[in-house]
Amino acid sequence: MPTAAPEAPAAGEVDLSVDLGRGLVLRNPLLVASGTFGYGIEYGEVVDIQLLGAICSKGTTLRPRRGNPPPRVTETPAGMLNSIGLQNPGVDGVLEKYADIWAGWDVPVIVNVAGESVDDYVEVARRLDGQPGVAGIELNISCPNVGAGGLQFALDAGAAGEVTAAVRRATDLPLMVKLSPAATDVRGIAKAIADAGADAISAVNTLPGLAIDRMRRRPLLGNTFGGLSGPALKPVALRVVYEVAQVVNIPIVGIGGIGSLDDVLDFLMCGAVAVQVGTAVFADPVLPLRLVDELAEWCAARGMSSYRELIGTALPQRRDKPSVKQSEYRP
Numbered sequence: 481m482p483t484a485a486p487e488a489p490a491a492g493e494v495d496l497s498v499d500l501g502r503g504l505v506l507r508n509p510l511l512v513a514s515g516t517f518g519y520g521i522e523y524g525e526v527v528d529i530q531l532l533g534a535i536c537s538k539g540t541t542l543r544p545r546r547g548n549p550p551p552r553v554t555e556t557p558a559g560m561l562n563s564i565g566l567q568n569p570g571v572d573g574v575l576e577k578y579a580d581i582w583a584g585w586d587v588p589v590i591v592n593v594a595g596e597s598v599d600d601y602v603e604v605a606r607r608l609d610g611q612p613g614v615a616g617i618e619l620n621i622s623c624p625n626v627g628a629g630g631l632q633f634a635l636d637a638g639a640a641g642e643v644t645a646a647v648r649r650a651t652d653l654p655l656m657v658k659l660s661p662a663a664t665d666v667r668g669i670a671k672a673i674a675d676a677g678a679d680a681i682s683a684v685n686t687l688p689g690l691a692i693d694r695m696r697r698r699p700l701l702g703n704t705f706g707g708l709s710g711p712a713l714k715p716v717a718l719r720v721v722y723e724v725a726q727v728v729n730i731p732i733v734g735i736g737g738i739g740s741l742d743d744v745l746d747f748l749m750c751g752a753v754a755v756q757v758g759t760a761v762f763a764d765p766v767l768p769l770r771l772v773d774e775l776a777e778w779c780a781a782r783g784m785s786s787y788r789e790l791i792g793t794a795l796p797q798r799r800d801k802p803s804v805k806q807s808e809y810r811p
């Protein structure tokens with residue numbers, strides 16, 4: 481007797497859930513990136529935010545910050561530069577304003593944390609720990625370590641590991657640490673972060689850039705430098721995810737220039753288990769939710785009952801033996 485072909489799942493039956501560690505299980509792998517979705521409240525009237533995988537909040541620091549002088553953003557070919565300067569009301573202000581609201585939501589809110597010293601990060605994490613409505617922490621370590629001559633934590637494996645370990649000791653919250661695309665040895669930094677007890681890694685933050693105001697013959701942004709984001713960043717971000725996926729065993733969340741289903745698929749195939757959408761949200765706040773549906777439909781059309789079958793499929797076969805070279809790229 482011929483056996484009937486297994487029935488293809490309907491899009492609604494495709495399993496999109498993803499485990500980012502320490503009990504942080506998301507309904508789907510589409511998150512919104514820090515700094516591009518405020519504290520979640522702002523988009524509530526345009527988007528059914530409860531259907532997102534998670535919301536990464538705006539960067540939060542120990543004390544309130546006014547941010548950088550204007551102009552703070554400018555367009556570039558295939559991207560944008562921003563130098564917001566972490567304007568925020570400080571961790572106590574954030575909790576006072578938003579924690580109760582977040583606690584009533586289905587969608588997990590991951591609070592993005594920035595600091596200028598290990599102690600700063602630890603104190604913010606300590607204050608977030610156990611607060612209703614805070615589902616996890618994402619550490620933005622692309623910040624100058626003031627006590628160490630201003631070198632960014634994210635550019636030094638020792639500093640990245642140290643701040644991760646210190647925050648790990650301060651909280652039981654799920655902890656995701658965000659890589660900088662500017663690091664020369666991104667594998668060493670990722671390994672240090674994983675060894676220090678992070679539950680997940682997000683990759684990447686913006687890439688430092690500069691724009692010139694030719695009329696005034698000086699840098700355009702008030703803070704001189706800005707972070708490059710958008711489509712221009714995507715190949716760099718993919719390369720980082722691809723490299724890091726071969727050296728760590730914790731989940732990786734891909735970020736950088738995601739604006740379509742093809743972009744999402746590329747990151748998943750390079751080893752990301754989930755993605756964050758950033759700059760593209762400004763032009764189209766509904767995009768992340770559309771991508772959830774498109775991912776489910778794409779999988780269903782191929783008879784896949786879970787999107788997880790896609791993860792890491794573009795990686796070299798011998799996952800246990802990563803290249804000894806520091807970077808695959810050779811000019």
Ligand SMILES: Cc1cc2nc3c(=O)[nH]c(=O)nc-3n(C[C@H](O)[C@H](O)[C@H](O)COP(=O)(O)O)c2cc1C
Nearest residue numbers: 513514515539562620684685709710736737758759
């Ligand atoms: C206006 C703006 C503000 C941002 N603020 C933060 C922040 O506070 N903390 C952080 O970790 N990343 C911040 N980012 C970086 C994004 O979360 C993301 O990593 C980056 O923009 C790359 O993704 P994209 O190309 O999809 O925008 C910001 C990006 C933009 C454009």
